[in-house]
Structure formats: structure tokens, C-alpha cells
Amino acid sequence: MKRLWSLLGRSYLVLATAAVVAVLLGLLAHIAAQGWEVMGWEFLTAPPRKGMTQGGIFPAIAGTTLVSLLTVAFSLPLGVGAAIYLSEYAPDRAATRGIRLAIRNLSGVPSVVWGLFGVVLFVDLLGLGTSLLSAGLTLGLLTLPWIITASEEALRAVPRSVRDGALALGATPWQATRTVVLPPALPGILTGAILGLSRAAGETAPILFTGVAFYLPFVPGSLGDQFMALPYHLYILSTQHHSIQTVRPLAYGTALVLVGLVFTLNLGAFAVRSRMRRRLESAR
């Protein structure tokens, strides 16, 4: 009896795990198989034509690329600065614990709330309008917690003795940070930056009211322009278009490009991280 329960229980655990993996693989296989049908040079490099029923998604690819890069350009300096402060400078006191609490809570803020925040602060109060800049700034703040967490983890992985050595040689705290702590932490910080890019590329709700456009046949020329984005384009094609069935193949294609982009970034981050871990372990 005891054996039977144990067997049943353990098979349940395996089954649950297998089910989750099957969902992931099934989802990927479905999108890949359906999306592949429209994939081609034209789909990737041409703008949508004939009311988005034909043509490609190039403006959406370009828009997502631009807004993601802009996002990381904002959040990386701020996030790495915060991570350096937390790991190298901040004394352990109530104020520092407050910062950590704020970071944990920021990572739980619903994405649509970020959108509301962006509308009030960037679009209206700062007068930036619905633009690439407003969307990039909103996403920049959204990705901040991820950048800080990844960077701080990377900085803390640098052994204490390295810092002590630099300080003993007469370096100031900032010199020590800059010359001996930051360089070995760079791959970890890079991981955070890549994950930030991937998150920014996949978010829809925060850019919904801050800068994304339904249809624009060109690539934004300045930070004040609106832009098309892959996730929003997928949303439009699958729910808002006047003939949803006709554009279904294009929607699959868009989903495939988006998933492909996000997964490539994540795999890249994963590769950088595992390389870094191996190097740190061999250094010990």
C-alpha cells in the first residue's frame, strides 16, 4: 500500500513536469509550423500592404528593435548604478532595506499600470507625447528591477578579497569598484541587459498608450515619432483587424518572429551566464 502511494505520487510529479514541458514544446512547434508558411525575405523586409492583409512586418521589427534598445539605454546606467550602490556602498540600514523592498515591489507592478504611469508622467506631464521616447522611458523603468537584480548578483559574485586587495594598495572605493570589481562582473551585467532587451521586446500593455501605432508604413525617424511594434502588431492582427481569418497566417508569422527574437535573446543571456559561472568556478 505504502509502495503504491509512493509510486502514484512520484509518477504524478513526473507527469506534471512532462505536461509543462509538453505545453512549452507544443506552443513553440505550433507557432513555428504555422508561422513558417509566410516566412521569407519579403515578410521580414517589406511594410504591410493592402490594409495589412499582405506584405511584411518590417516597420514592426524595426520599431521593436529601436524601442528595446532605447529601453536598455535608459535602464542600464541607472540599474547598474543602483546595483553598484547596493553591493559596494550601501550600509545595511532601514533606508537600504527600503530600496530593496521598493525593487521587489516594482517587479510586481502590473504592466498595464506601467502604461498608466507612462501616460501621466511622460506623455502628459513632461509633454513628450505618444512617442518612441515616452515608450522607451516607460519600458526603461519597467525593466529596472531586472537589471538591478542581475547586476547586483554579478557584483556580489566577485570575491571580497579582490576588493580588499585593491583597497589595501591605496585605491579609493570608486577606483576599486571601477578597476577590479566591475570588469569580472561585466558578463553578468550583460546578461541582465539582454534579459531587459527581451522583456522590453515582448511587452505590449506599457506601450499601448505611450507610443505604439496601429499602422505606419515607415521606420520612425526621430525619438518623437510613433512606431509599430511586434507584440502590438500581433494583437491587432489577431483581434482588431477587419478580416481576422485572412490575416491569420500573417499573425502566425509575426508571432514566430517575436518568439524567435525573444528566445534568441534569452538563449544568448543563458550562454553568457553559464560561461561566466564556469570561469568563476575555475578561478576558485
Added chain:
Amino acid sequence: MDVPPTRTAADASLANRRPRWGERLVELALAGCGYASVLVLGGIFALLLWQGAQAFREVPLREFLLSVRWDPTSPVEAGYGLWAMVASTALVTLGSMAVVVPVGLGVAAYLSEFASPRARELLKPAIEMLAAVPSVVVGFIGIVVVGPWIARTFGLPNGLNALNGSLLLAVMALPTAVSLSEDALRSVPREYRLASLALGANPWETLLKVTIPAAAPGLLAAMMLAMGRAIGETMTVLMACGNAPAFPDGLLSAVRTMTATIAIELGEVPHGTAHYHALFAVGFALFAISFGVNWAADRVLRRFQGGRR
């Protein structure tokens, strides 16, 4: 008896070696980056409160908090009741948790207690990958795969309803639940398990009667954080739930959550109207709910870790 610290020449030379203005400036700038997070969180709170509060110049607070009818564009009488969408959010979230808790716990237990290191090394990135799938893609799957399946199974005209949203949200919330539950299980000291095994329990009994109870607060926090994610999800529920702004009537009815309502309506209302401000009030309520869930999870985790040491 206090001896005044003697200053040696070396001290003096170290202190006077060079003015430390640059150092101070750098530290201040870094501290500024650090406190930016607090500022942003406070900013979200303040801006949503400020914008949302303006709705109550026209909308009675009583109506907002107690009424079920949300119909701001009605030509007869605009309704600004919060309850239908709170109930929708709760229904979809609890529906997803009914899947997330048993499955998430199962996967976490397998990964932490039974999987070989090799299997772990493959499975953990796979779960992380699931977390990386953009929510709009999950919503798309809800439309093209899960929806038609629900429609066929239950004989409905379409499958865009609360059940669809719950299933998709489960997929979205699972990675959080799994990775945090696994952390909680792994933080149970090895000695507990060894003691249980030495007393003759098999690994399954050890998991059920020793490891899971010992990790219970951490598991609870993990599930709460996963629930926080489900509450705040926007695109998935927007695309899969059918968006009927009425009080939900079971899992097979079309519902519109708080997040979906904001996403649908904010783009269409003129800035500065009562409707616009009411959407910010909804946003504030959503922010408060998810903040409360995260905060409670934090407390549970904190107490747990505090008690261990």
C-alpha cells in the same frame, strides 16, 4: 576611561592625500540611482492616486466601490461600478491558481527532490523559457488553439471566456510558482530529509510529511507571488476572455478583468474626462491589490527566514 584616538602622521597623510570631492560625487550619484527605485514606486502611487482621485469629483465614491455596473459611455446614465471587473479578475485568477498550485508544486518537488542533476540542468532553462514567452503570444494561442478547443468541448459558439483566460494565466504564472517553490523546497536542511529516511520513511513520504511542511511558508509565498503575476496580466486576458463587461456567471462566461478594461478603454477616452480619471482609479485599485499580495508574500517569506536562523 576613554583614550582619545591619537592621529598619526600616516593617518593625516592618508586623509589629506587628495581632496575626495570626486569620490563623494560618485557615491552621491550611485546613491541617487539606488533611491530612484523608491522614487519610481512612490511616483506610481502618487500619480495614480492623483489622477484617480479626480474621478470622484463626478463619480460618487460609494458607487465606484459598491456598484456592479461599469458603463461609462452609456447615453442614459454612466455607471462606474468596480465590482464586476474585480469579480472577473478574482474568478480568472483563482481559476488559474487551481492549476498552478498542484502542477507548480509537482514540478518544483520533482526538480528539487527527484530529478537527476542532468535532468534539472535541462528542465530549469525550459521553465525559464516558458516565462520568456511574451504575454501577447500566449493570448494569441488562447485565440487560435485553446478557444476552439473549449468551444468544441463545451458546445459553445466561441471559446473566449474565463476558463480560457484561467488556463493561459496558469501557463504565465507557472514559471514563477515553480522556481520560487523549488527555492523553498531546496532551502529545507538536508538533515530533515536524512532523519526522515533514517526512520524508515520512503522519499515520497519524506517529501509529503517532512519537506513540504518544513517549506510551507516559502511555498505559500511562492504561490502568492504567482497569483500576483496572474492578477496583473493584461494582454493574455484581454485577448482570451471575451471582454463582456458584466458580472461573471461562471467559468464559461465571457469576462472583462480590471487590466483588460484599462487596456481597452484608455486608448479611446479623451484625457481629463471623468471616464479617463475613473480608469486611473481602477488602475490604483489594481496597483493596491497587487502591491498588497506582493507585500503579504514578502512578510510570509521574511518571517519564515527569520524563524529559521
